[in-house]
Amino acid sequence: MNQDYIQSHPWSIIEEGFDKERIKSSESLFSMGNGVMGQRANFEESYSGPTFQGSYIGGVYYPDKTRVGWWKNGYPEYFAKVINAPNWIGIDVSIDGEPLDLATCTNIKNFKRELNMKEGWYRRNFVATTPNNVEIEVVATRFLSLSHDEVGAIQFEITPMNTDAEIVFKPYIDAGITNEDSNWDDKFWNTTNIESNKNRAFIESHTMKTHFNVCTFMQAHLVYGDTIKETPDSLNKEELAIGFEFSQKIKKGEKVSLIKYGGYAVDRNHDANKLMEAANSVLDEVSSLGFDKLLEEQKKAWAAIWEMSDITIKGDVKAQQGIRFNIFQLNQTYTGTDSRLNIGPKGFTGEKYGGSTYWDTEAYCLPFYMATKNQEVARKLLKYRYNHLDKAIENAEKLGFTKGAALYPMVTMNGEECHNEWEITFEEIHRNGAIAYAIYNYTRYTQDYSYVPEMGLEVLIGIARFWQQRVNWSTHRNKYVMLGVTGPNEYENNVHNNWYTNYIAKWCLEYTLEQLNYVQQEYPNDYKRVLEKTQLSNDETGLWIKVAAHMYLPYSEEHGVYLQQDGFLDKDLVRVAKLNKKERPINQHWSWDRILRSPYIKQADTLQGFYFFEDHFTEQELEKHFDFYEPFTVHESSLSPCVHAIQAAKLGRMEQAYTFYLRTSRLDLDDYNKEVEEGLHITSMAGTWMSIVEGFGGMRVRDGKLCFSPKIPEQWDRYSFKINFRDRILKVTVAQSGTIITMNEGESLEILVNGEPIILDQQ
Incomplete structure (x- = not known):
């Protein structure tokens, strides 16, 4: 209870x-x-x-x-x-x-x-x-x-x-x-x-x-x-x-x-x-x-x-209190005034987890700060990672990687890895992909491309080098494989071919190649400087192309879904709904051995990939994967409910989306995981904001345009939020009777609402 x-x-x-x-x-x-x-x-x-x-x-x-x-x-x-x-x-x-x-x-x-x-x-x-x-x-x-x-x-x-x-x-x-x-x-x-x-x-x-x-x-x-x-x-x-x-x-x-x-x-x-x-x-x-x-x-x-950052909800006080508590704590933790600081998982509320920076910042927090502050605040978060690039290269060297390969830390204060659980330190390498994704997400949202030639391209090259060296060529599969990893689902350790890790590695290589071509054409001086600094060769980029084109992605023909990792179907696939409630959360009642052998998913793993790369898949594919994996998900990570809320809303499952929203927004207030005395879950609070703005509001950036596909839970009369999009302040109000979007500041802008183009002018 x-x-x-x-x-x-x-x-x-x-x-x-x-x-x-x-x-x-x-x-x-x-x-x-x-x-x-x-x-x-x-x-x-x-x-x-x-x-x-x-x-x-x-x-x-x-x-x-x-x-x-x-x-x-x-x-x-x-x-x-x-x-x-x-x-x-x-x-x-x-x-x-x-x-x-x-x-x-x-x-x-x-x-x-x-x-x-x-x-x-x-x-x-x-x-x-x-x-x-x-x-x-x-x-x-x-x-x-x-x-x-x-x-x-x-x-x-x-x-x-x-x-x-x-x-x-x-x-x-x-x-x-x-x-x-x-x-x-x-x-x-x-x-x-x-x-x-x-x-x-x-x-x-x-x-x-x-x-x-x-x-x-x-x-x-x-x-x-x-x-x-x-x-x-x-x-x-x-x-x-x-x-x-x-x-x-x-x-x-x-x-x-x-x-x-x-x-x-x-x-x-x-x-x-x-x-x-x-x-x-x-x-x-x-x-x-x-x-x-x-x-x-x-x-x-x-x-x-x-x-700027308030979200109002009419008709549901618990939901209103929850989102404001999350927004309040995020603003108490990071104001964007100092690029040397970041968003720790517990913020200033407890000692657990140590470190000031996890992959949470890039995967969950960046969208909140991009949309509720001016873009310089988000840019400082990216600069923070650039300032730590040399340390990321050192981290990779300690694990045997060479030639400027960079492995960003799972936990850090100064860029140096300081997490000492082997299954995390050595194996939860998907964190590297979140750094690259944040660069993509920032440039997509802000259209500020200057970060890439100035700093980001060097980061991407280091990350691409790591992925190219981390794969093995499997003669059995005739593909490149990734062995001994831990995906976002930390209830699985030392698995082979975690789909999310393989997929984001493939994407990182392709994205880095795209940025190299773009910088070469648009910023030739920066391109020359970066190539001289990194000593990047055509032979090396040719190998990146080969690895990306031949990356193994586990798939089940029987179920029609990508498999979370090799061997997932060998597990005893008993759904969460059939677990004894007295044994929940399982991380407080089961041995680690039992958890590792179970099919239970701590947080979105394959579905994390479908969240990041939504445009790569059809809605039917999302639905099939959601229906396959969510029933095995115990949501015992604070980062889990928000991704599922966004995807449930996209699929039109508003009651389920609302349940996930309440869980993420009141995770600490209601102490779902029975651990709030250790401190609050600050980084996941940004996911609560995303649950409303990206989930219910359906906000996306596609082909350079801002898009909305608004929905509203039946428990709410209306809700509203503001976003800063490319120096324009928009207010979105969604009611049971319809949606109103106004331009509060800035030049006119064409947006899409439910696929229909609308021109916004300042009121």
């Missing part, structure tokens, strides 16, 4: 009632981020119950030495940990000498959390009785500033309800933190300096091995009535932490507030020797504004984001 404590609301995530069993889950669901830093929804005050502390800084990581039972040549030396950064949110509180701790308080009532997605803030309030019988009301509000992205702000308000009380606030910053998932219990941080100045405090530290220098900072002051108390009563300085003490006697029914600003200055953006100066500078800026004005800035910044 899925969790159901999150209340339905179109613009907010709301929890009411205090339950110790769901603390960790809520810490994930109410997480905040601003593209540069992130924070789980941990309590500011002490909490002695189970909790998962999490503060994160974009691009800052630790290379945790690989730990495996048996070392294999080619293993990455480390697994990149998204590390828990020094804690800036802490505010210990005592009431007449008794620590405030919800694990020890009694009569907790009116407990409520709200994550206001429209305005970008998080608030928690409750009434509780401390062990010394003082009843207090607490309202704690915080946000991570989008306009000042190195800082977060907290307003912590307390009102004694049944008596006068002395309240002591102890705001602090703490570098004595650990990761829950350390391989060797290494010390990730080295603290070098702790200082204070009036009501400001600073901890300078650096990561071990990677030596990212960080200054964690804070500033705090007390507000009681018309009195502002900026000077702390005392200073508490420890080996790894520093804090202040503000004490105030409060009359019954009156409110006292602590305002705290905190965050990080990092040497990725500042001189490593002047981090404290940078911290003071940002504190000067935000403290001169004050909490209320800073919050107003936050509301305006989020209003600008929602103006």
Whole structure:
């Protein structure tokens, strides 16, 4: 049974009632981020119950030495940990000498959390009785500033309800933190300096091995009535932490507030020797504004984001809440301001998976950022991969590939592979194809071809070289084959001729050859430069042509479908519907051996190919493959429901498409996979957006033209979304009665709606 404590609301995530069993889950669901830093929804005050502390800084990581039972040549030396950064949110509180701790308080009532997605803030309030019988009301509000992205702000308000009380606030910053998932219990941080100045405090530290220098900072002051108390009563300085003490006697029914600003200055953006100066500078800026004005800035910044990226749904509050939660988290994770950053699978909400970049970015996230931002944001994601090309070539060299063959990593922080499960590291090589597909997808959508001659052609050549070297010639089949791979369905390892992998390899070779010809004709200077740099020869491209033309693609004449891989039909083909529901999800109940021998598909595999290359197949072929593979799909990857929602909608199966949409949009809110306490599934959230825009809206780009084939679930009255297409802002509104598409900005454009041409002009 899925969790159901999150209340339905179109613009907010709301929890009411205090339950110790769901603390960790809520810490994930109410997480905040601003593209540069992130924070789980941990309590500011002490909490002695189970909790998962999490503060994160974009691009800052630790290379945790690989730990495996048996070392294999080619293993990455480390697994990149998204590390828990020094804690800036802490505010210990005592009431007449008794620590405030919800694990020890009694009569907790009116407990409520709200994550206001429209305005970008998080608030928690409750009434509780401390062990010394003082009843207090607490309202704690915080946000991570989008306009000042190195800082977060907290307003912590307390009102004694049944008596006068002395309240002591102890705001602090703490570098004595650990990761829950350390391989060797290494010390990730080295603290070098702790200082204070009036009501400001600073901890300078650096990561071990990677030596990212960080200054964690804070500033705090007390507000009681018309009195502002900026000077702390005392200073508490420890080996790894520093804090202040503000004490105030409060009359019954009156409110006292602590305002705290905190965050990080990092040497990725500042001189490593002047981090404290940078911290003071940002504190000067935000403290001169004050909490209320800073919050107003936050509301305006989020209003600008929602103006372009919002999707409205009328008639279905759960569906509305789900899509906005996904869009909100995507915008909290990546803003496009820094091409050195990317979209981690957990974003700023947890430590699991490590790394900042998976193939998810190219396969799922790029369309969202292309359509809801200006194209420069998407271009930065492609530039990120170009900047890592040398590392991709090194990754391939470590596995025995030569002559500039490039294997992009499954998991990375800096371009270097850092995933240490052999069946992924060595075998899930289809990720290379997603990089090439993203280049195609970007140029197709934006018509910005400049990326290819400037950067992309070198990437494509490296990828094509890898595929050509990775195949074997089979005299038995008289074809090129691909042995020992893992497809998108990670419930199959070390299989031969995964159809999706073979197909995308074939496509990559053909696409690279096309781009070589185009760049030669249209950008001869770039063509000459790239050929000289890569030393590409006619003999080599001739071999690419041969491999692409003779790639083996497993097919079943009996079923009339491409086979997921060799031997798929040897499995016991029992459909998912016949599984015991008590054994679901199977990855939490079955042995890995049993899973590997089963026909069950974690996520779209063959159907992933039909999603990417939809135009290569007829709708009848899609239908046949969908009907064959979906019944064996357990959807135990967050990336699975969205692809199936899009394809079900294309096939006109709206009830099924709607079910898949709800699953992808509420995957974390309803905790389908029973793991939300570990963090949110950020990259799959882009798939939720695709489920509506590409699924229900039927948006495609074909022959250079924007096309729509809109459909609407019967549960909805109408829905609408905006897209930025080649510097034109279009608004699409689909109702039960019909579709309206308007041009909000930009020059006139001819589009196709259900195959009929329509000219759009600005209103």
